[in-house]
Amino acid sequence: xxxxxxxxxxxxxxxxxxxxxxxxxxxxxxxxxxxxxxxxxxxxxxxxxxxxxxxxxxxxxxxxxxxxxxxxxxxxxxxxxxxxxxxxxxxxxxxxxxxxxxxxxxxxxxxxxxxxxxxxxxxxxxxxxxxxxxxxxxxxxxxxxxxxxxxxxxxxxxxxxxxxxxxxxxxxxxxxxxxxxxxxxxxxxxxxxxxxxxxxxxxxxxxxxxxxxxxxxxxxxxxxxxxxxxxxxxxxxxxxxxxxxxxxxxxxxxxxxxxxxxxxxxxxxxxxxxxxxxxxxxxxxxxxxxxxxxxxxxxxxxxxxxxxxxxxxxx
Amino acid sequence: xxxxxxxxxxxxxxxxxxxxxxxxxxxxxxxxxxxxxxxxxxxxxxxxxxxxxxxxxxxxxxxxxxxxxxxxxxxxxxxxxxxxxxxxxxxxxxxxxxxxxxxxxxxxxxxxxxxxxxxxxxxxxxxxxxxxxxxxxxxxxxxxxxxxxxxxxxxxxxxxxxxxxxxxxxxxxxxxxxxxxxxxxxxxxxxxxxxxxxxxxxxxxxxxxxxxxxxxxxxxxxxxxxxxxxxxxxxxxxxxxxxxxxxxxxxxxxxxxxxxxxxxxxxxxxxxxxxxxxxxxxxxxxxxxxxxxxxxxxxxxxxxxxxxxxxxxxxxxxxxxxxxxxxxxxxxxxxxxxxxxxxxxxxxxxxxxxxxxxxxxxxxxxxxxxxxxxxxxxxxxxxxxxxxxxxxxxxxxxxxxxxxxxxxxxxxxxxxxxxxxxxxxxxxxxxxxxxxxxxxxxxxxxxxxxxxxxxxxxxxxxxxxxxxxxxxxxxxxxxxxxxxxxxxxxxxxxxxxxxxxxxxxxxxxxxxxxxxxxxxxxxxxxxxxxxxxxxxxxxxxxxxxxxxxxxxxxxxxxxxxxxxxxxxxxxxxxxxxxxxxxxxxxxxxxxxxxxxxxxxxxxxxxxxxxxxxxxxxxxxxx
Numbered sequence: 001x002x003x004x005x006x007x008x009x010x011x012x013x014x015x016x017x018x019x020x021x022x023x024x025x026x027x028x029x030x031x032x033x034x035x036x037x038x039x040x041x042x043x044x045x046x047x048x049x050x051x052x053x054x055x056x057x058x059x060x061x062x063x064x065x066x067x068x069x070x071x072x073x074x075x076x077x078x079x080x081x082x083x084x085x086x087x088x089x090x091x092x093x094x095x096x097x098x099x100x101x102x103x104x105x106x107x108x109x110x111x112x113x114x115x116x117x118x119x120x121x122x123x124x125x126x127x128x129x130x131x132x133x134x135x136x137x138x139x140x141x142x143x144x145x146x147x148x149x150x151x152x153x154x155x156x157x158x159x160x161x162x163x164x165x166x167x168x169x170x171x172x173x174x175x176x177x178x179x180x181x182x183x184x185x186x187x188x189x190x191x192x193x194x195x196x197x198x199x200x201x202x203x204x205x206x207x208x209x210x211x212x213x214x215x216x217x218x219x220x221x222x223x224x225x226x227x228x229x230x231x232x233x234x235x236x237x238x239x240x241x242x243x244x245x246x247x248x249x250x251x252x253x254x255x256x257x258x259x260x261x262x263x264x265x266x267x268x269x270x271x272x273x274x275x276x277x278x279x280x281x282x283x284x285x286x287x288x289x290x291x292x293x294x295x296x297x298x299x300x301x302x303x304x305x306x307x308x309x310x311x312x313x314x315x
Numbered sequence: 316x317x318x319x320x321x322x323x324x325x326x327x328x329x330x331x332x333x334x335x336x337x338x339x340x341x342x343x344x345x346x347x348x349x350x351x352x353x354x355x356x357x358x359x360x361x362x363x364x365x366x367x368x369x370x371x372x373x374x375x376x377x378x379x380x381x382x383x384x385x386x387x388x389x390x391x392x393x394x395x396x397x398x399x400x401x402x403x404x405x406x407x408x409x410x411x412x413x414x415x416x417x418x419x420x421x422x423x424x425x426x427x428x429x430x431x432x433x434x435x436x437x438x439x440x441x442x443x444x445x446x447x448x449x450x451x452x453x454x455x456x457x458x459x460x461x462x463x464x465x466x467x468x469x470x471x472x473x474x475x476x477x478x479x480x481x482x483x484x485x486x487x488x489x490x491x492x493x494x495x496x497x498x499x500x501x502x503x504x505x506x507x508x509x510x511x512x513x514x515x516x517x518x519x520x521x522x523x524x525x526x527x528x529x530x531x532x533x534x535x536x537x538x539x540x541x542x543x544x545x546x547x548x549x550x551x552x553x554x555x556x557x558x559x560x561x562x563x564x565x566x567x568x569x570x571x572x573x574x575x576x577x578x579x580x581x582x583x584x585x586x587x588x589x590x591x592x593x594x595x596x597x598x599x600x601x602x603x604x605x606x607x608x609x610x611x612x613x614x615x616x617x618x619x620x621x622x623x624x625x626x627x628x629x630x631x632x633x634x635x636x637x638x639x640x641x642x643x644x645x646x647x648x649x650x651x652x653x654x655x656x657x658x659x660x661x662x663x664x665x666x667x668x669x670x671x672x673x674x675x676x677x678x679x680x681x682x683x684x685x686x687x688x689x690x691x692x693x694x695x696x697x698x699x700x701x702x703x704x705x706x707x708x709x710x711x712x713x714x715x716x717x718x719x720x721x722x723x724x725x726x727x728x729x730x731x732x733x734x735x736x737x738x739x740x741x742x743x744x745x746x747x748x749x750x751x752x753x754x755x756x757x758x759x760x761x762x763x764x765x766x767x768x769x770x771x772x773x774x775x776x777x778x779x780x781x782x783x784x785x786x787x788x789x790x791x792x793x794x795x796x797x798x799x800x801x802x803x804x805x806x807x808x809x810x811x812x813x814x815x816x817x818x819x820x821x822x823x824x825x826x827x828x829x830x831x832x833x834x835x836x837x838x839x840x841x842x843x844x845x846x847x848x849x850x851x852x853x854x855x856x857x858x859x860x861x862x863x864x865x866x867x868x869x870x871x872x873x874x875x876x877x878x879x880x881x882x883x884x885x886x887x888x889x890x891x892x893x894x895x896x897x898x899x900x901x902x903x904x905x906x907x908x909x910x911x912x913x914x915x916x917x918x919x920x921x922x923x924x925x926x927x928x929x930x931x932x933x934x935x936x937x
Contacts, residue, residue, distance in 0.1 A: 002838075002927045052755075104750070105589045121755045123588060127746030130454065134881065141879035148871035156864060190814055193876060193884045197891065200872025201825060204865035208832070211861045239835040242781070243828040246774045250824030253770030254817060259762040261446075262817055269821070 004238035012233050013226035016286035023283050027171050030178020037181045042188035043124060047131040049092040049103045052082060052122040053111070059085040061115060068114025069107065083260040087121070094128055138192050145199050146170065153203075157210055158297055164287030165206040168279040169199055176271045190265040198272030201247075205240060205280035212236050213288070217298040225294055229285045237281070244277050316852050317915035319908055327908050330900075331795060337802035340429035340440040346380065347399035348426040351406060352388030354419050354561045359725070360388045368406065375405040387567075392426050399423060423584065424566035441805050443583075444812035444886065447760050449753030450583035451591050455552075455743045457576045462548035462741030463493060463541065469650065470519070471495045473671035474534070477515055483508045495519075499530040508532060545576065547651075548741040553578055559595060573881075578743070588750045595745075601646030605680075606688040606704055607637040628692070630701045638690045638701065643680050648673025654727040657717065663727035667716040674714025682710040691718070763816030770820055771797075774827055782834045784913070784924035789830035792906035796826050799897040804890065814887040822894030825869065829902035833858040834925060841928050847920040855907055862903065870895050 012019075043050045053060070065088060066079045074092060082089035092103060104123040111118055146166055153162030173195055180187050212232035216223070223231070251273065255266035351368055353360050365384045368391060372379055379402070381392045393399045403421055410419040425448075427440045445452050471490050474497065478485055485508060486498040499505040509521060509532060518540035525531040536544070553570055556578065560568045569581035585591055607613075607625040616627045616637050630636045651668040669677055680689075690704040705718050774793070778786035800819060804811065837854030845853065873895060876888035914920055 054754075104748070119752070120750070121752040123748065123750040125745070125748035127456075127744075129456070130747050137879040137881065141875045144875040144878065145872045148875065149868050152867060152871060189880075189884050190817070190887070193814065193880065193887045196872050196876050197821065197869075200869040203868040204825075204828065207864045207868060208861055211864060235839065236835075239831050242835070243831045246777065246827045246831065247821075247824035249773040249777065250766075250770035250820050253768075253773065254766040254820055257762055257765040257769060258817070259758065261759065261813055262762065262766065265814075265817055 003241070006234055006237070009227070009230040009234040010237075011226075011230055012282065013229050013286065013289060016226075016282075016289060019282040020286050023171060023279070026178075027174055030175045030181075033178050033181040034174070037184065039177065039181055039187045040184045041135075042186050043091060043126050043131075044189045045131045045135050045187070047094040047126050047128040049094075049107075049126075050122070050124040051090040051092070051104060051107055051120070053088045053090070053118040054121050055086050055088070055117050056119065057117050060088045060118075062088065064115040065090070065111065068110055071114065072106075072110040074107070074110075087260075088118070134189065138189075141192075141196060142173075142199075145196055149200070149203050153207070153210075157214065158293065160288055160291040160293050160297075161206075161210045161213075164284045164291060165203055165210070165280075167287055168206060168284035169202050169276075171283060172202055172272055172275045172279050173199055175275050176268055179271050180268070185264055185267065188264060190262070191268045194265045194268035194272065198269060198276065202272060202276030202280055205244075205276055206284045208236050208239065209233055209280060209285060210288075213285075213293070214298055217295045221295075225289055228295075229289060233281055233285060240277060240281065244273050248273050317848055317911045319911050319915070323904075324908060324912075327905055331798070331905075334795070334798040334802040336433070336436065337438045337805045338798050340427055340433050340438050341801060341805060343428040343430075343440070345425035345440075346392045346394075346428045347396045348393060348424045349391045349399060349402045349406060350388050350420075350422050350424045350566050351391075351410060352420045352422070352561075358418060360384070360419075365389045367409075371406055371409045372402060375401070377402050377405065388420075390424070390426060420561055420565075422566040437806075439805060439808060441801070441811045442808060443756075443760075444810045444815070445581055445583060445749065445756075446751050446813045446883070447756045447763075447811065448583050449751050449756040450581065451585045451588050451751075452582075452747075452749040453580040453591075453595065453745050454573070454747035455556075455578045455580065455595070456746045457545075457549050457552055457578065458742045458744065459545050459548065459576050460493075462544055463536070464490070465741065466544050467493065467495055467536070469670040469672075470516070470534070470536075474512070474516070476671040476675060477511065478508060481507075481511045483511055493535065495534040497532040497534065499532065500528045502530060505530050505532055549576060549578065552741065552743060556580060556595060577746075584753070588748065592745065595743075601649060602642050602692045602699075603644040603677075604642055604690050604692055605639045605684065606690050607639050608687060613637045626699075628690070628699060628701045630690075630704055636690060636701055636704055638692065638704075643689070644669070644673055644676055648676070652731045654724070654731040663722045663724045665718045665722075665727050665731045667718065669714040669716060671714065674712070677714065677716060678710060678712040681707050685709060759813045760816075763813055763820075767816065767820040767823070771823060774824070778827065778830070781926055783926045785834050785837070785910070786926070788906050788909045788913075789827065789834065789902075791909060792830060792901045793823060793827055795905045796894070796898050796901035797823060799901060800890070800894050803893050803897060809889060810886065812883055812886040814883040815890045818887045818890035818894065822891055822898065826894065826898035826902060828865065829858070829862045829898060830906060832861055833902075833906070837923065837925060838928055841923065841925075847923045848914070850923065851910060851914060855903070855910075859903060862899070866895050866899055 053065075060081065062079050062081065066077065069077050069079070069090070076093050078089075078091040080089055081087060090107065092107070104120075104125065108118075108120055149169075150162045150166050153165055176195055176198065177187075179185070180191065185191075209232050212235060213228055216228045216231050220228075248270065251266050251269045254262050255270065258266055351360065351364065362384065365382065368389045369382055372382075372391065377393070377398050379391045379393055383390055391402060393402055400423075403423055407421045410421060427434070429438070429440065467490050471488050474495065475488050478488075478497075484500075484504055486500055488495065488497050490496070497508065499508065505523065509523075512519060512521060512532070512534065516534075518537055519534045520537050522533045522535075523531070524533055549572055553572065557568070557570050560570065560580070560582065565582045565585055567583055569579065569583075571579045573579045580595065582591060607622065609622065612622045612625065613635065616622060616625065617635060621627060622637070624640050625637050626640055628636045628638050648669050649667060650670050651666075653666050655664055655666050656662065657664045684707050686707065688704050688706050691702045692699045693702050703718055703722075771793070775790040778789050780786070782789065797819070800822065804815075809815075833854055836858045837850045840850035840853050841847070870892060873888050873892040876884055877892060880888050914923070
């Protein structure tokens with residue numbers, strides 16, 4: 001079986017400008033949603049209490065749970081189904097005046113009267129200082145990944161490659177965040193892990209293309225830079241699609257079978273993988289072109305050794 | 316050119332064998348078990364306890380499938396969950412006749428079913444995280460400021476005594492924030508005080524302030540001293556916590572320091588968070604009292620006539636003891652307790668350090684009671700226990716007290732621990748709490764397992780259809796990668812969590828990339844007209860550089876997560892990083908070895924079973 005039967009190089013670079021404009025628009029849109037709607041941060045980041053209940057007998061009556069909690073004086077409570085209609089997730093914000101460490105038991109007490117039949121499945125309480133630290137550490141991790149990748153690629157290839165790879169992939173990250181902001185999906189620690197994993201993973205993609213670009217520059221003469229890029233992308237496109245397809249199969253399996261806990265993790269990965277293909281091929285490569293990559297940067301000129309005589313031998 | 320030397324095959328075979336052996340224990344599952352361990356630091360579980368457990372179970376007619384003693388206690392593997400509960404009840408009744416004062420922890424546990432030869436190779440199954448087995452997790456913040464102010468308060472008291480002893484007249488000592496301020500009326504006294512303090516209080520940093528008759532000496536703690544106090548506070552709080560947790564009857568509690576001032580407590584299998592929190596927050600106190608040695612009083616007390624102002628206690632070792640109700644000293648005055656040896660007799664001893672007020676009281680009491688006995692009583696949950704009741708030999712001044720006599724080194728260690736563990740060195744606050752029900756844990760395992768299984772199956776099916784024999788080789792290499800990864804995690808005794816399982820799945824999904832790169836490259840070489848053998852050779856050679864580069868970038872992301880991640884994210888990162896390393900080996904070396912075995916030895920290879928190779932211009936197969 002062979003999916004890709006490409007007779008000649010596809011002229012990706014001819015449409016480079018169009019792709020970059022599309023990317024810029026999506027990027028700006030994502031930034032806009034990030035600022036206008038903001039991320040729906042999980043309890044891990046904001047601090048607060050999370051309680052998961054299971055009503056084994058019948059579907060949970062969310063209204064009853066809400067009313068019961070309101071009666072007991074819990075305001076600002078979010079009550080929703082979690083996965084199935086039998087499972088309920090209650091989120092309580094942090095309050096200075098409440099004894100936060102006892103909230104889990106207090107809520108169960110209230111519910112055993114107001115909406116009986118529930119069993120406690122999970123309680124999570126996160127204090128305010130922990131949440132703040134997590135957010136800070138998340139940002140630091142992102143920064144470290146970006147610096148690490150830029151330095152490695154600059155060392156291994158050329159600064160032009162490293163700059164365009166990191167721009168392309170940060171664009172992916174912002175777009176994932178944009179999706180989470182637009183749909184108000186819950187942004188938890190595991191989603192953050194997924195975002196960072198995507199960053200490392202989709203840089204792969206750019207690396208594979210760049211590797212080919214370097215090789216083509218070294219091997220063949222007389223091709224223009226856009227032609228070299230087209231050739232590199234075309235000859236790696238089958239691998240790109242197959243690899244991402246395989247990874248996506250695994251992620252899809254998590255999305256389907258992983259349950260609620262892994263759902264958003266897998267979702268972030270899915271978006272990351274789809275945009276990863278797009279950005280590394282159609283964002284990073286044009287950027288490299290705009291930054292002015294050329295054959296001379298890869299073919300080393302013959303070194304002149306100081307003090308060498310005509311024959312090249314050092315005496 | 317596609318041949319490996321023998322040693323390479325041997326190494327690969329050895330790695331696979333090792334992987335298999337260390338992965339195996341994870342497949343045997345777990346058997347219900349009961350674990351008997353000591354609830355008191357002073358009580359050791361030994362061979363005798365093992366025999367006693369065996370005797371009790373035999374007497375109750377409960378059959379066990381194995382019974383052994385290890386470093387944590389006596390463990391009994393049972394045939395069913397039902398007999399597990401029976402055994403627990405019987406053992407609890409026999410080992411803790413008084414439920415209010417448990418001597419042993421009898422806890423339900425799960426033990427790996429893996430055969431003994433695996434266990435003796437240290438091939439143990441991975442430890443399951445709380446999200447997979449259910450339980451409670453607490454993150455406690457130690458109030459360092461509290462520990463420091465407590466210490467400064469006692470330093471303030473020390474200074475007062477010290478200056479009085481040296482006849483230096485000050486105009487008041489107060490603590491303001493994190494410094495102690497000593498006031499003086501004239502410079503000469505201040506200088507005298509300064510010399511005294513510098514000689515006697517090496518932990519203090521002194522600064523002068525004020526003019527005229529409003530002179531002050533500011534004393535702050537040196538950074539090294541602050542560090543020592545904080546480390547001590549965390550260590551002592553951890554000791555206290557582990558003593559208290561023993562009472563919950565948890566089989567494998569985790570108590571670990573996180574960062575400079577935090578303590579993680581994980582209690583697998585515990586559902587009752589309220590009780591757990593009560594026990595974590597409880598305080599125990601230590602009291603020093605005099606022993607009532609009036610002739611005949613003890614006999615009268617044992618007969619039921621308790622003399623006024625005295626209480627009957629049982630000393631450790633079982634001897635009854637009559638102790639006066641009046642408290643000489645409380646544990647608040649104790650700043651440290653360390654095991655050691657007597658300077659003269661070289662007997663094992665416990666060295667106590669009292670603060671200045673405590674030292675003064677102790678000096679007075681010992682001077683007045685030479686030759687009499689004093690009892691050290693530990694009070695927990697309103698119940699007292701005499702830890703030891705030594706005879707006072709001489710007056711003891713200076714706040715350094717030594718308890719010795721009739722003690723083994725182990726007992727000295729235990730007593731010191733017990734005395735230290737009496738109370739918390741600094742207040743603590745729960746800043747994170749997570750409780751996961753056992754059913755949720757089982758569900759999480761199932762979900763994680765299914766995601767990985769179906770994802771793997773889908774990838775395998777696709778690879779075999781698309782790349783035929785090379786696809787099969789890639790799938791076997793991927794399976795080897797899974798094997799190595801799980802073996803490595805088991806060897807490291809890593810804790811597997813749901814994010815960890817997700818990382819395994821994701822790593823597998825990403826690891827196939829290396830094989831896709833190789834296979835595509837081989838196809839390309841064939842397309843360009845290389846001979847099959849040359850195509851294999853150059854395909855692997857060329858793809859390796861790319862594989863290395865792409866894995867390094869992924870590794871960078873993994874390492875960043877490892878450094879900055881906490882809790883579940885760190886679990887994810889560990890698996891992710893290890894998975895990248897194992898995938899490099901399996902995708903490149905293991906798959907190459909298989910291909911070499913298949914094709915390398917053949918003299919003439921007509922074609923490679925790598926699926927259809929389409930060449931522009933014709934549709935012939937290569």
